[in-house]
Amino acid sequence: MRASRLVSLVAGALLALTLTISVLLLRCIDTVRSGAPLEEVLYVSSPKVLKRMSLGYDGLLADIYWTRAVQYFGGKHHSGVKRYDLLAPLLEITTQLDPHLLVAYEYGANFLAPAPPLGAGMPERAIALQEFGIRNNPDDWHLYYNEGFVYYTELNDYAKAADAFARGARRPHAHPFLAVMAGRMAEHAGDLQMARMMWSTTYDTTRDKSVKANAAAHLRALQVDEDVTVLEQINNRYHQMTGRFAGSFGELASAGLLRGTPLDPLGHDYKLMPDGRVEVRHPDDLPFIQKGTPPDYTPPPVPKILPTD
Amino acid sequence: MSSRVFNIAFNTFREAVRDRVLYNLVAFALLMTGAAILVGQISIDIERLVVVNLGLTAVSLFGMVIAIFIGIGLVSKEIEKRTLYTVLSRPVRRWEFIVGKFFGLAGTLIVNSVCMAVGVFAALFYVSRHFQSADGWVLVGLYFIILQFLIVTSLTLLFSSFSSPLLSAVFAFSLFVIGSFSEDLRGFASMTRGISKWLATAAAYLVPNFSALNVISSVAHQNPVSGQLIVYNTAYALFYATMALSGAVLIFERRNLK
Numbered sequence: 001m002r003a004s005r006l007v008s009l010v011a012g013a014l015l016a017l018t019l020t021i022s023v024l025l026l027r028c029i030d031t032v033r034s035g036a037p038l039e040e041v042l043y044v045s046s047p048k049v050l051k052r053m054s055l056g057y058d059g060l061l062a063d064i065y066w067t068r069a070v071q072y073f074g075g076k077h078h079s080g081v082k083r084y085d086l087l088a089p090l091l092e093i094t095t096q097l098d099p100h101l102l103v104a105y106e107y108g109a110n111f112l113a114p115a116p117p118l119g120a121g122m123p124e125r126a127i128a129l130q131e132f133g134i135r136n137n138p139d140d141w142h143l144y145y146n147e148g149f150v151y152y153t154e155l156n157d158y159a160k161a162a163d164a165f166a167r168g169a170r171r172p173h174a175h176p177f178l179a180v181m182a183g184r185m186a187e188h189a190g191d192l193q194m195a196r197m198m199w200s201t202t203y204d205t206t207r208d209k210s211v212k213a214n215a216a217a218h219l220r221a222l223q224v225d226e227d228v229t230v231l232e233q234i235n236n237r238y239h240q241m242t243g244r245f246a247g248s249f250g251e252l253a254s255a256g257l258l259r260g261t262p263l264d265p266l267g268h269d270y271k272l273m274p275d276g277r278v279e280v281r282h283p284d285d286l287p288f289i290q291k292g293t294p295p296d297y298t299p300p301p302v303p304k305i306l307p308t309d
Numbered sequence: 310m311s312s313r314v315f316n317i318a319f320n321t322f323r324e325a326v327r328d329r330v331l332y333n334l335v336a337f338a339l340l341m342t343g344a345a346i347l348v349g350q351i352s353i354d355i356e357r358l359v360v361v362n363l364g365l366t367a368v369s370l371f372g373m374v375i376a377i378f379i380g381i382g383l384v385s386k387e388i389e390k391r392t393l394y395t396v397l398s399r400p401v402r403r404w405e406f407i408v409g410k411f412f413g414l415a416g417t418l419i420v421n422s423v424c425m426a427v428g429v430f431a432a433l434f435y436v437s438r439h440f441q442s443a444d445g446w447v448l449v450g451l452y453f454i455i456l457q458f459l460i461v462t463s464l465t466l467l468f469s470s471f472s473s474p475l476l477s478a479v480f481a482f483s484l485f486v487i488g489s490f491s492e493d494l495r496g497f498a499s500m501t502r503g504i505s506k507w508l509a510t511a512a513a514y515l516v517p518n519f520s521a522l523n524v525i526s527s528v529a530h531q532n533p534v535s536g537q538l539i540v541y542n543t544a545y546a547l548f549y550a551t552m553a554l555s556g557a558v559l560i561f562e563r564r565n566l567k
Contacts, residue, residue, distance in 0.1 A: 004562055007404050011558040018552035023514045025545040029521045030495075032537045067496045 047096035062098030069094055069104070073111055073120075074210070080301045084120035087112055091129060099136035102143070103208055105129055109146035110202070110211045113154045118214075118287075118303055123154040142205065144168025145178060149198060158185050177201045196222050213305045220265040221288035224280060227262060228292040231270060231278040234258055245276040264292075266306075313401050314409040321413020322420075325379055330417060333371050334424050340367055341432040356436040361447055361529040364429035369454045369525070371425065372418050373485060376458050379417070380465025381477040383410045384561070404558040411466055411554055418458040426451050443531035449539060450528040456546035460517045461485060463553035470557040470564065488519035517549055 050065075051058050069090035076084055091112060094104045111119045113126035130147035137143060148164030151157045162185035169179040181197060196219065203215035234257045238246045241255065249272065252258040261269050268281040270292070280292040287303035325331075344363050384407075387393035396406060429447065434440060464484055468477035487494070491513060498509035522542055524534055 003402070007402065008559055008562050011404065011555045011562065015552055015555035015559060018548045018555060019515075021548045022545060022552055025541055025548060026514055026518055026521075029518065029538065029541045029545060032535055032541060033521060064490070064493050067493060067500065070500075071496050 047093045058097045062094050065094040082116040087120045088122050088125040105133040109150050113150045123150050126150045141168040141171040141174035217305050223265045224289045225291045228278045235276050313405050317409025318412035321410050322416045325417040337425050341428045358529050360432050365450050365525040368425045372458050376461040377481045380462050381469045381474040384469045385474045403561050407557050414462050446528040449534045450524050453522045457522045459546050459550045463550040467553045467557040470561040488517040491516050491518045492520040
C-alpha cells in the first residue's frame with residue numbers, strides 16, 4: 001500500500017513537471033517555427049480541392065484560413081518583411097470556402113492592394129476579390145465601396161471608382177456617402193477632402209481593428225498634410241510682411257495670422273524651421289504623411305500604426 | 310525492474326506480431342509499388358514530391374490506426390481475458406505493466422515504420438533513379454512521425470487506463486485531430502480576450518502539438534528542417550509522452566480491478 005502511494009506521488013510529480021516542461025518546449029518550438037520556410041509555402045493552393053477535402057465543413061475551414069491570413073499578414077508586417085506572397089491566395093481560399101465572410105474582402109481591399117510595406121501591392125487581385133464578393137453578395141454595399149476604394153486609392157482610376165460607388169449606392173441600406181462620393185468623384189478626384197471622405201467611411205463602417213487603425217493613421221496623415229500646407233502658407237505671408245520667417249507660432253499669432261499654437265493630430269506642437277518649412281515632432285508616429293518631415297527623413301521599414309483604442 | 314518492463318514490452322510486441330499487425334506492411338508495399346509505377350507514368354516533374362507525400366502520409370496514417378486500435382486494447386483486453394490478474398500476482402507492479410506495454414507498442418510501431426521507410430525509399434529510387442542529399446530530410450519527416458506515435462501511444466494508454474476501448478479510441482482520435490490543428494487553436498486563442506483567452510490558451514497548450522511534428526509537405530518540397538526544431542520536437546515528444554504515461558500510471562495505480 002505504501003509502495004503504491006509512493007508510485008502515485010512520483011507519477012503525480014512527474015506529470016506536473018513534464019506538463020510544465022512540455023508547455024515551455026512548445027513555446028520554444030513556436031519561436032523556431034515562426035521564421036521557418038515552412039510558413040512560406042501553401043501546400044494546397046486550390047480552393048476547390050480544399051472544399052472537397054473539408055467534407056462539407058467548409059465554413060470551419062474558411063474560419064481557419066481567415067485566421068491564417070490575418071496571422072500571416074500581421075506576423076510578417078510586424079517583423080518588417082516587405083513581401084506578402086501568400087496573402088492573396090489565403091484570402092482567395094478563405095472567400096471561396098465561405099463567400100459570405102465579408103471581413104475577408106474588406107481586409108483584402110485594405111491590405112492586399114496597397115504597395116509594400118503596408119500591403120501586398122496586388123491591387124488587381126484585390127479588385128478580383130471584390131468582384132468575386134459582389135457576385136456572391138450582390139446586395140452588400142461594402143463590397144462596391146471596397147472596390148471603388150481600391151480603384152481610387154491604388155489605381156487612381158477615378159472613373160471606375162465612381163462607377164463602383166454608384167453601383168454600391170443603389171444597394172439597399174447603402175451608406176449615404178457612396179452616392180456623394182460617386183457624384184463628386186469626377187470633380188474632386190485626388191483632392192484631400194475626397195480622400196478624407198473615403199478614409200472616414202472606412203473608419204466609421206469597419207469592425208476590423210487593424211482596418212480601423214489603418215484608416216485612423218491615414219486620416220491623421222491627411223490632417224497633417226493639410227495643417228502643414230496651411231501653416232507654411234501663413235509663414236510665407238509673414239515673410240512677405242516682415243522680410244523674414246517667423247521663429248515661433250507666437251510671432252504668427254502676434255501678427256494676427258494665427259490663433260494660438262497649432263497641434264498635430266497626436267497632440268504635439270509643430271516645429272517652425274528657419275527656412276519657413278513646418279515639420280512634425282515625431283514623424284515616425286505619423287505614417288503616410290506627405291508633408292512635414294525633415295528633408296533627409298527616412299520612414300521606418302514598418303509603418304507605425306497606432307491602435308485605435 | 311528493468312527486466313520486468315522489458316519482458317512485458319517484448320510480450321506486447323510478440324502479441325502484436327501474432328495479431329498480424331505487421332500484415333499492414335503488405336498493404337503498404339502494394340500501395341507504394343502501385344503509386345510508384347502510376348506516378349512514374351502520369352506525373353510530370355513531381356514524381357518525387359508525390360511519392361514522398363504519399364509515402365509519409367501512409368506511414369503516418371497506418372501507424373496512427375495501429376497505435377490507436379492496439380493501444381486501446383492493451384489494458385482492457387488484459388482485464389477482459391483476466392490475464393492481468395496473473396501478471397499482477399507475480400512481482401510486477403502496476404506502473405511496470407503500463408510502462409512495459411508502452412514500450413512494447415512503441416517498439417512495434419518503430420519496427421513497422423522502419424519497414425515502411427524502406428518501402429518509401431525504394432519507391433523514391435524507382436521514380437527518380439537516384440538519391441539526393443535532400444532525401445535525408447525524408448528521414449527527419451519519418452523520425453517526427455515516430456515521435457507522433459510515441460505521443461499517441463501514451464495517450465491511448467492513458468485513456469484505456471480508465472475508459473472503455475470504444476471511448477478510448479474516440480478520445481485518442483479526437484485528440485489526434487485537435488492536436489493536428491493545435492497551432493490554429495493557439496491562433497484562435499491569441500485573437501480572444503479575457504477569461505476565454507486564458508482558457509483557450511490553456512487548452513491549446515494542453516493538447517499535443519502534432520502540427521509542429523508534421524513536416525511531410527515541407528520535406529517533400531526538399532525544405533530543410535532546422536536542428537533546433539529537431540531537438541525541441543524530440544524533447545517535447547518525450548516529455549509529453551512521459552506526462553501522459555504518468556497520468557496513466559496515476560490512474561491505473563488507483564483503479565479497482567476487482
